[in-house]
Amino acid sequence: MSKLNDDLAYEILSVVEEIPAGRVATYGQIAKLIGREKNSRLVARVLSHVGNYGEFPCYRVVNHMGRLAPGWAEQEWLLKGEGVTLKENGCVDLKKYLWEC
Protein backbone atom coordinates (compact mmCIF):
# COMPACT_ATOMS: atom_id res chain seq x y z
CA MET A 1 0.00 0.00 0.00
CA SER A 2 1.42 3.32 -0.97
CA LYS A 3 1.73 5.66 1.96
CA LEU A 4 1.03 8.52 -0.39
CA ASN A 5 -2.50 7.27 -0.87
CA ASP A 6 -3.01 6.75 2.85
CA ASP A 7 -1.63 10.18 3.64
CA LEU A 8 -3.92 11.79 1.09
CA ALA A 9 -6.89 10.01 2.64
CA TYR A 10 -5.80 11.20 6.08
CA GLU A 11 -5.64 14.81 4.92
CA ILE A 12 -9.05 14.60 3.30
CA LEU A 13 -10.69 12.89 6.25
CA SER A 14 -9.06 15.38 8.60
CA VAL A 15 -10.79 18.22 6.76
CA VAL A 16 -14.07 16.32 6.47
CA GLU A 17 -14.01 15.77 10.19
CA GLU A 18 -13.87 19.55 10.69
CA ILE A 19 -17.08 20.13 8.76
CA PRO A 20 -19.71 21.37 11.27
CA ALA A 21 -23.10 19.67 11.48
CA GLY A 22 -25.84 21.06 9.28
CA ARG A 23 -23.20 22.30 6.87
CA VAL A 24 -21.80 20.94 3.64
CA ALA A 25 -18.48 21.32 1.83
CA THR A 26 -17.58 20.90 -1.82
CA TYR A 27 -14.86 18.62 -3.15
CA GLY A 28 -13.04 21.65 -4.52
CA GLN A 29 -13.10 23.27 -1.09
CA ILE A 30 -11.50 20.24 0.51
CA ALA A 31 -9.13 19.78 -2.39
CA LYS A 32 -7.87 23.32 -1.93
CA LEU A 33 -7.42 22.83 1.80
CA ILE A 34 -5.21 19.82 1.21
CA GLY A 35 -3.32 21.53 -1.60
CA ARG A 36 -4.93 19.79 -4.56
CA GLU A 37 -7.41 22.24 -5.97
CA LYS A 38 -7.13 20.80 -9.47
CA ASN A 39 -7.60 17.31 -8.12
CA SER A 40 -11.06 17.52 -6.63
CA ARG A 41 -11.73 14.15 -8.27
CA LEU A 42 -9.12 12.56 -6.05
CA VAL A 43 -11.06 13.70 -2.99
CA ALA A 44 -14.21 12.09 -4.33
CA ARG A 45 -12.31 8.95 -5.23
CA VAL A 46 -10.83 8.58 -1.77
CA LEU A 47 -14.16 9.23 -0.06
CA SER A 48 -15.85 6.65 -2.25
CA HIS A 49 -13.14 4.18 -1.38
CA VAL A 50 -13.23 4.79 2.35
CA GLY A 51 -17.01 5.02 2.54
CA ASN A 52 -17.54 5.53 6.27
CA TYR A 53 -13.98 4.81 7.31
CA GLY A 54 -13.82 5.77 10.99
CA GLU A 55 -17.27 7.33 11.11
CA PHE A 56 -16.27 10.33 9.05
CA PRO A 57 -19.14 12.62 7.97
CA CYS A 58 -18.30 12.16 4.31
CA TYR A 59 -22.00 12.68 3.62
CA ARG A 60 -21.41 16.37 4.29
CA VAL A 61 -19.30 16.52 1.16
CA VAL A 62 -21.11 17.39 -2.06
CA ASN A 63 -20.13 18.58 -5.51
CA HIS A 64 -20.06 22.17 -6.75
CA MET A 65 -23.73 22.08 -7.72
CA GLY A 66 -24.77 20.86 -4.29
CA ARG A 67 -25.64 17.50 -5.81
CA LEU A 68 -25.19 14.43 -3.63
CA ALA A 69 -23.25 11.31 -4.51
CA PRO A 70 -24.97 9.08 -7.08
CA GLY A 71 -25.94 5.63 -5.89
CA TRP A 72 -25.96 6.78 -2.29
CA ALA A 73 -29.53 7.34 -1.08
CA GLU A 74 -28.51 7.28 2.59
CA GLN A 75 -26.63 10.54 2.21
CA GLU A 76 -29.88 12.41 1.63
CA TRP A 77 -31.41 11.19 4.87
CA LEU A 78 -28.23 11.93 6.83
CA LEU A 79 -28.18 15.52 5.61
CA LYS A 80 -31.84 15.94 6.43
CA GLY A 81 -31.10 14.64 9.91
CA GLU A 82 -28.52 17.44 10.28
CA GLY A 83 -31.10 20.02 9.25
CA VAL A 84 -29.99 20.41 5.65
CA THR A 85 -32.90 20.76 3.25
CA LEU A 86 -32.69 19.41 -0.27
CA LYS A 87 -34.45 20.85 -3.29
CA GLU A 88 -36.73 18.86 -5.55
CA ASN A 89 -33.83 18.35 -7.92
CA GLY A 90 -31.84 16.83 -5.06
CA CYS A 91 -29.48 19.77 -4.70
CA VAL A 92 -28.46 21.32 -1.36
CA ASP A 93 -28.93 25.03 -0.74
CA LEU A 94 -25.28 25.97 -1.01
CA LYS A 95 -26.22 29.57 -0.35
CA LYS A 96 -27.21 28.61 3.19
CA TYR A 97 -25.40 25.37 3.98
CA LEU A 98 -22.03 25.77 2.29
CA TRP A 99 -19.25 25.54 4.86
CA GLU A 100 -17.11 28.68 4.93
CA CYS A 101 -13.65 28.64 6.48
Place this chain on the structure above:
DNA sequence: TGGTTGACAAACC
Protein backbone atom coordinates in the same frame (compact mmCIF):
# COMPACT_ATOMS: atom_id res chain seq x y z
C1' DT B 1 2.85 2.23 -21.90
C1' DG B 2 -1.13 4.54 -23.12
C1' DG B 3 -6.05 5.65 -23.65
C1' DT B 4 -10.47 5.86 -20.94
C1' DT B 5 -13.01 6.99 -16.71
C1' DG B 6 -14.55 9.75 -12.80
C1' DA B 7 -18.87 10.78 -5.59
C1' DC B 8 -15.33 17.36 -10.04
C1' DA B 9 -14.64 22.58 -11.11
C1' DA B 10 -14.73 26.72 -13.73
C1' DA B 11 -16.34 29.22 -17.70
C1' DC B 12 -20.13 30.03 -20.90
C1' DC B 13 -25.07 30.37 -22.46
Place this chain on the structure above:
DNA sequence: CGGTTTGCCAACC
Protein backbone atom coordinates in the same frame (compact mmCIF):
# COMPACT_ATOMS: atom_id res chain seq x y z
C1' DC C 1 -29.26 26.68 -10.73
C1' DG C 2 -28.97 24.06 -14.98
C1' DG C 3 -27.11 22.09 -19.28
C1' DT C 4 -22.85 22.13 -22.21
C1' DT C 5 -17.73 22.46 -23.06
C1' DT C 6 -13.02 22.36 -21.43
C1' DG C 7 -9.41 21.40 -18.22
C1' DC C 8 -6.81 18.44 -14.49
C1' DC C 9 -4.96 14.57 -12.39
C1' DA C 10 -4.84 10.04 -10.41
C1' DA C 11 -6.74 5.42 -10.85
C1' DC C 12 -8.14 1.82 -13.85
C1' DC C 13 -7.94 -1.34 -17.91
